[in-house]
Amino acid sequence: GSPxxxxxxxxxxxxxxxxxxxxxxxxFMKRLLLAILLLWTGPLAAQxxxxxEVLRYRVSYKAKMFPNTEVGTVEVTTTETxxxxxxxxxxxxxxRTLPTxxxxxxxxxxxxxxxxxxxxxxxxxxxxxxxxxxTFESRFDYVWQDSVVRTRWRSRQRPFAEKEMPLTPxxxxxxxxxFNMRTAEAxxxxxxxxxxxxxxxxxxxxxxxxxFLGREVKKIRNMGKFRTLKFDCQxxxxxxxxxxxxxxxxxxxxxxxxxxxxxxxxxVRVGSINGYIxxxxxxxxxxxxxxx
Numbered sequence: 001g002s003p004x005x006x007x008x009x010x011x012x013x014x015x016x017x018x019x020x021x022x023x024x025x026x027x028f029m030k031r032l033l034l035a036i037l038l039l040w041t042g043p044l045a046a047q048x049x050x051x052x053e054v055l056r057y058r059v060s061y062k063a064k065m066f067p068n069t070e071v072g073t074v075e076v077t078t079t080e081t082x083x084x085x086x087x088x089x090x091x092x093x094x095x096r097t098l099p100t101x102x103x104x105x106x107x108x109x110x111x112x113x114x115x116x117x118x119x120x121x122x123x124x125x126x127x128x129x130x131x132x133x134x135t136f137e138s139r140f141d142y143v144w145q146d147s148v149v150r151t152r153w154r155s156r157q158r159p160f161a162e163k164e165m166p167l168t169p170x171x172x173x174x175x176x177x178x179f180n181m182r183t184a185e186a187x188x189x190x191x192x193x194x195x196x197x198x199x200x201x202x203x204x205x206x207x208x209x210x211x212f213l214g215r216e217v218k219k220i221r222n223m224g225k226f227r228t229l230k231f232d233c234q235x236x237x238x239x240x241x242x243x244x245x246x247x248x249x250x251x252x253x254x255x256x257x258x259x260x261x262x263x264x265x266x267x268v269r270v271g272s273i274n275g276y277i278x279x280x281x282x283x284x285x286x287x288x289x290x291x292x
Contacts, residue, residue, distance in 0.1 A: 004083035004114050004124045049089045049115060051080045052282035055260060059095075063271025072097045072107070074275060081114070088123070089115040107131045119144070142167065189229070207236035217291060218252045218263055220276050225291040226262050228252040257285035 059072035074095045081090040095109040107130065114124040125140035138153035147167045154160045189212035196207055210233040218228045231251045249266040253259045264275040
């Protein structure tokens with residue numbers, strides 16, 4: 001395993017039940033983390049790995065019986081760290097249910113990735129997931145000189161499974177994907193033209209299809225109005241480029257140099273689940289997309 005990934009320290013687990021206002025919310029919380037963490041890395045990402053940056057989001061469920069009920073939070077932070085004598089950018093994403101709902105469904109998903117500040121490639125990735133009484137953890141070691149990624153994972157304290165998979169320049173973990181769209185120039189997007197990214201999971205590589213839908217002024221609760229770039233995204237099946245399961249979600253990112261996601265929406269059978277930015281600090285560039 002990597003010299004950087006260690007055991008994540010948490011508080012004591014509390015007994016909980018599995019009831020929840022909508023069964024899609026835990027799935028969306030994970031999807032929101034992926035979406036928020038979906039836009040980061042690639043050879044142009046140096047400007048976006050900014051130590052000290054903090055992005056905070058709130059997650060809400062909206063339907064007739066649940067008018068815009070807030071249920072969770074997501075936070076993404078970037079810091080500098082040293083591991084085994086080498087410096088890294090450490091990006092950490094954490095998704096949690098709000099205390100009000102933890103007695104219904106206690107979720108805490110933690111994702112971390114160590115980025116080489118010179119090559120700007122992921123070197124190590126770690127996830128530690130607790131959702132109800134379900135636990136899952138994974139570790140990825142990227143061996144770029146051999147073009148392979150070595151993964152280890154387990155659920156519910158079972159023995160670790162391991163796999164080695166081919167690595168391409170387009171292969172990224174969930175957090176690193178976050179920086180990818182953040183570094184693209186808006187003028188480079190072709191409206192409605194599908195583009196593809198590849199996300200490394202523990203035992204497979206999933207394709208993500210996304211399309212630029214155009215510019216839009218988006219009003220964000222308690223934050224104001226932002227000029228944004230709107231995308232739709234869809235996660236492919238494990239079979240490759242099949243996008244038939246309907247898991248479409250929409251992302252609005254600021255139309256400025258920061259390109260931070262400010263709103264994510266996922267339609268479900270009844271209503272919709274949304275994530276919106278609730279705070280940010282230490283961004284590298286002025287938020288010129290904010291409409292006065």
